[in-house]
Amino acid sequence: MLVVGVGQGTRILEYLLDLPKAYRAEMTLGVATDTGDAFGSVVLECEAGSIGVEDVQAVAGEFLGPISQVPPMTSALKHKGKPLYRLARQGKSVERKARPVTIYDLKVVGFEPDGQHPRAILDISCSKGTYIRTLIQDIGQELGCGAHMSFLIRQAVGCFRLTDALSLHEFERGVTSGGGPGQVLIGAAEALQFLPAYVLRPGEVERVTHGIPPDGQALERRWPGRGVEWGYPDFGANKEGEIVRLLDEDFRLVATGRERQSFGNAQGGQRGLVTLEKVFPPLEED
Numbered sequence: 001m002l003v004v005g006v007g008q009g010t011r012i013l014e015y016l017l018d019l020p021k022a023y024r025a026e027m028t029l030g031v032a033t034d035t036g037d038a039f040g041s042v043v044l045e046c047e048a049g050s051i052g053v054e055d056v057q058a059v060a061g062e063f064l065g066p067i068s069q070v071p072p073m074t075s076a077l078k079h080k081g082k083p084l085y086r087l088a089r090q091g092k093s094v095e096r097k098a099r100p101v102t103i104y105d106l107k108v109v110g111f112e113p114d115g116q117h118p119r120a121i122l123d124i125s126c127s128k129g130t131y132i133r134t135l136i137q138d139i140g141q142e143l144g145c146g147a148h149m150s151f152l153i154r155q156a157v158g159c160f161r162l163t164d165a166l167s168l169h170e171f172e173r174g175v176t177s178g179g180g181p182g183q184v185l186i187g188a189a190e191a192l193q194f195l196p197a198y199v200l201r202p203g204e205v206e207r208v209t210h211g212i213p214p215d216g217q218a219l220e221r222r223w224p225g226r227g228v229e230w231g232y233p234d235f236g237a238n239k240e241g242e243i244v245r246l247l248d249e250d251f252r253l254v255a256t257g258r259e260r261q262s263f264g265n266a267q268g269g270q271r272g273l274v275t276l277e278k279v280f281p282p283l284e285e286d
Helices: 007-016 053-061 084-089 132-143 168-179 204-209
Strands: 021-029 031-033 042-045 065-069 099-112 119-126 147-157 197-200 219-222 243-247 253-264 270-279
Touching: 021 132, 053 099, 053 119, 053 132, 065 132, 119 132, 132 147, 197 204, 204 253, 204 270, 243 270
Parallel strands: 031 147, 197 243
Antiparallel strands: 021 119, 021 147, 031 042, 065 099, 099 119, 197 219, 243 253, 253 270
8 A cells, every 4th residue: 555646745745754554464483584574585494383372462562662673684775875675686784773663553363373384464553664574573583483474465554544545447447437536536635634724714815825824813723523613722732843734614725834833812812823834726627
């Protein structure tokens, strides 16, 4: 599963980079490979039939939370300007520094004894930069038998789910069936639904599209999934530098901005200041 931006949608991709990822992976115990997956050469093989699901669950639980990972040589990270996987293809190995990542959730959802090499199905939720093959290698090492990743599928990127994704064939069919791209593409405002939003009052949209920051009093803060009620919002959760959406009354994305500060007003409420970051002019209609 891959999140792709089209047209103006490419401008919001940077906001999606830090979203957590969710994977389903198969771990084969008792066989370790030089690449960490089923395509590499076997570097260790041993009998692991005595390991049960309880053992895997216990060790997997030790990897929850912040951990450090050494990126695999088969990754796209660069060493002196060259991707590691190219060096690996040349039979070279270089020192890599461990990097911090976070495992938010790790569940064993299936287990098949399968003789000497049991297989476990894992559901993993993790931060960006996590290498699942490395995680599985580390679990196998902790179990004392070695392991490799024999299957992997990405199930989600933030709020984007595999169940809502389209294959290239499905996308092409949706576009050519008469509905056009708008029938199959997600709008920018919806794609950024994980960000809090301000709904602009009438008259503010044109100002913002011309690069003029909105008046703090003209903003209504709206969290994802909540209804809109005009009035002064509660700014207690605001964070300096937080990315927010600016929406028109139809909840279309007008701009993105950053929280800068909040201050009191005569009514005893709070007004916020937002600096503009990216403005999205309205698309011309035929």
